[in-house]
Amino acid sequence: GCDDNINFGFRKSKDFLDARLRKKSDIRTLVKLHNNNAGRLAVKQFMRMECKCHGLSGSCTMRTCWMKMPPFSEVGVRLKEHFDGATKVIARNDGHSFMPDDPSIKLPTKRDLVYTEDSDDFCEVNAKTGSLGTHGRECNITSNGVDGCNLMCCERGQARKHVEVKRNCKCSFKWCCEVTCSTCIDIKEVYTCK
Template sequence: MRLLMVIAILIFAMPMTGFGWAEGTNILLDPNLMCKKTRRLRGKLAEICRHDSALLKEIIINGINLGFRECEFQFRNRRWNCTVLRKSMRKILMRDSRETGFVNAITAAGVTYAVTKACTMGQLVECSCDKAHMRRNGGQPQMVTAATAEAALERQQQAAMLRQQMPLQDQHPSQRLSRMNNASTMTDIAPVEHRGGRNRRPGGRRGRHKFWDNIKFPEGQWEWGGCSDNVNFGLRHSRVFLDAKQRQRRSDLGTLVKFHNNNAGRLAIRDAMRLECKCHGLSGSCTVKTCWLKMPPFREVAGRLRDRYDSARKVTLRNDGNSFMPESPHARPANKYQLVFADESPDFCTPNSKTGALGTQGRECNVTSSGSDRCDRLCCNRGHTRRIVEEQTNCKCVFKWCCEVTCEKCLEHRAVNTCL
C-alpha cells in the first residue's frame, strides 16, 4: 500500500516540475500544437486560437521559423550551430543554458517581427500600420520637430501605462477594448505587476531608457506621416503566445529565466526601430521631409542578440522564490535587455544524447580564420583533415542586350578542412 501511495505521489508531482518546459519545447518545435488543446486555453490566447487562423499562422509559423533560421545563421561557425534537428533542439530547450536563452529570445523577436511586418503589409484584418500621429491631426500628417516628436511619444507611453494600471472593471467598455487591441502606443512591455515595488523583475532601473533614445530625429521641422511599423501590436501578441501562463511551482527558476529572455528578445526589436525619411519638392529639392518609424532588417537584431548571448549573466533563485539574482555576489544584476541563464552549457565537442550535443566531428573549419570557426577551436584540438574538392562555378559571363546574361561552367579546386 505504501508503495502505491509513493508511485501516485510521483505521478502527480511530475507535471508540476516538467510541464512548463516540455510544453514550451513542443510549441517551438511544432507551432501547430499551440492551439490543439483549446480546452486548456483561457483569455486572449484562446480567442486568437479559435477565431484568428491568419494571425495564428503569421505569429507561430512564420515568426518562429524566422527565429530558428536566423539562429542557425548566427551560430553556423560555432561548436553549437543551433541545429534544428528535433531530438537535439528538444534536449537543448529542456535546460536553462545560454543556448536555451538565445533560442527563446530569437524566437520571441521573430514572432514580434513577423506580426509587425504583417500589419504594415496589410495582411491582417486585426491591425494596420501605425498612423497614431495622423489620427491626432484629423487624418493628416503633422509638422513636428525632434522635441515635439519626443514629447508626443512620451505622452503616448504615459497614457498607455495609466490604461494598463487601471483595473479592468473601472474602465469603460471601449477602454477595455483599447487596452487589449490598441495598436498605436509603444510602451514598455514588461508585465504591469513587475513595474515597481516588491514584485519588480530583477535587473535594470525602471523608466529611464526610452526606445526613442536610439532614434536620430532630423533637424528642423519635418512631417510625421507615412506608415510606421506597428511594433506594439507585434509585441503584445508575441507575449500572448510565448508567455502563456504555465503550471509551475512557486520557485520555478526556469520559467522566470524564460520569460526574461522572451522579453529581452522583444525589446531588441522595439529598441532597434529607426526613423526613415523621404524628401518631397520640385526638381529633387527637399522642401518637405516626411518621416516614419520602421524596423531594421531582422539580421541586425539577431546580431545584437548574439552579442548579448556572449555576455549573458548566470543567475540563481532568490529566497522569495519569485525572482532571481546574480550567482556571483560581486556581479551586477542583469537588466531587462540582457540574456540570463541558470545552467552551464554542455560540452559541444563530443556527441551527448542527454544534453543534445551533436559534436563537431565532420564539421568544416577554416585554418586561416581567427574566429570561432578556426580549426583548432572548432575541432576542440582533435585535429582536422584536408582534401581538395572540385566545384562547378559560373564563369566568363557575358551580358547580351537587352536582358540576358550567359555564363560558362568552370571547374574550380577548393581546399576543404574537416574536423576529426
C-alpha cells in the same frame, strides 16, 4: 509612410509567448519571461527613422518620416552578442525573482539574457548526450557560421589536407539515349577540426 506599430507587436508578442508562462513561478519560467522581454526590447531599441522627401524636381520642400523595424538579421546579431555575455542565474528565496549564480557579477539588466543551466559540451565525445565531438569533422574555413572552423573546432584549430575528388567530365550524348563521360580527378582543399 506609416510607423511599424511596435507597441502593438510588443503586446501581441507578450500575449502569444508569455500568457501561459505567467501562471508559473519556477526559475525556468522566470528566465523565459525575462529573455522574451529582452528580445522585444532589442527590437524596440534598434528601431530607426526612415524619411522620404517630397517636392518638385527632387527638391525636399516637405519630408515625411516614420519609425521602421530593424531587419531580423540585425536583431539576431545583437541578441547573439547578448547571448555570448549571458548571466547564469539562480532563484531567490522569494520564488519570484532571480540573482546571479556568482555573487561577484552584477544583476542583469532588462536587456541582458540569462540562463540557469550550463550547456553540454558538444566539442568533446559524450556518451551520455550522444555527442560524437568535433575532432576530425570537416569545417568551412571561410564561414563565420556554425559550419565554420572557428566555431566548430572549439578553438582547437584545424588541419588542412588535400584530397582527390572524382567527378564526371567531358560528357557527350550518343544517339540514341546514351551519355558517356570521362572521370576527372580534382584536388580539393579540405579542413578538419583538430
